[in-house]
Amino acid sequence: LYYIHGHHIEKNIGKSFVRPQTDEHGNFSLVSFLRGKNISHHTLRFIAPDGTFAETSMQSTPHVYSDAYGRTERGDFAISHDHHLAQFIHTHQNSPVKVELIGKDGTAKLNLSSKDATAVVQVAELSKLLQAQCNLEKEHREIMRRIEFLKQRIRSDSIRGIIEKK
Numbered sequence: 001l002y003y004i005h006g007h008h009i010e011k012n013i014g015k016s017f018v019r020p021q022t023d024e025h026g027n028f029s030l031v032s033f034l035r036g037k038n039i040s041h042h043t044l045r046f047i048a049p050d051g052t053f054a055e056t057s058m059q060s061t062p063h064v065y066s067d068a069y070g071r072t073e074r075g076d077f078a079i080s081h082d083h084h085l086a087q088f089i090h091t092h093q094n095s096p097v098k099v100e101l102i103g104k105d106g107t108a109k110l111n112l113s114s115k116d117a118t119a120v121v122q123v124a125e126l127s128k129l130l131q132a133q134c135n136l137e138k139e140h141r142e143i144m145r146r147i148e149f150l151k152q153r154i155r156s157d158s159i160r161g162i163i164e165k166k
Contacts, residue, residue: 002126004119014069016110018044018099020086020123026131028083028124030056032101034073038064039103041075046089046112047098054088055102062103075101079124081131086124093117 002022012019012033019031032044041062045055062075079085089097089112097112112120 002123002130004122016108018110018112018116018120020120022123022127022130024130025134026127026129028079028081028086028127030077030079030085030120032062032073032075032077032099034062034075034101034108036070037106037108038071038073039101039106039108041073041101041103041108043102044075044077045100045102046085046092047100048088048092049095049097052088054085056085083124083128086120089117090121090124093121 002024004020014035015033016035017033019033020028021031022028030044032041034041042058042060043055045053047053056077056079059075059077062073064071064073066072093114097117099110099112101108101110
């Protein structure tokens with residue numbers, strides 16, 4: 001997984017926050033960490049100062065765990081390939097964006113710092129590049145498969161031609 005330096009869990013011990021990440025295939029996701037409360041959050045809503053918002057689709061039940069620092073609820077949110085949420089955050093990057101964690105047992109609100117907003121935008125861009133790279137690799141494999149097929153066909157036609165001449 002790839003994420004921005006400074007968004008390591010150990011640098012945010014005891015805090016509630018949202019961390020963007022992507023894997024090597026360009027699958028972009030947001031991971032939310034809610035400290036101290038258990039609201040069973042299933043949706044993240046990002047709200048701009050003008051009241052407009054973008055939100056994730058509903059996800060499954062979050063993971064809840066306890067450690068020496070208290071109770072933490074973690075939600076994993078896969079973001080669609082169009083990255084509308086990252087575009088929304090990029091548009092409002094210089095404004096104070098609020099993050100609302102919506103759960104079946106209540107809501108919790110966080111402030112998205114400009115550093116966090118920048119991280120979301122940068123990881124979304126990395127995700128797009130990794131997706132493009134994966135697509136190029138798939139196309140390359142398909143082209144190589146077709147070339148190999150054509151080479152085999154040419155060889156078999158050449159052999160057939162030699163046999164027919166005899």
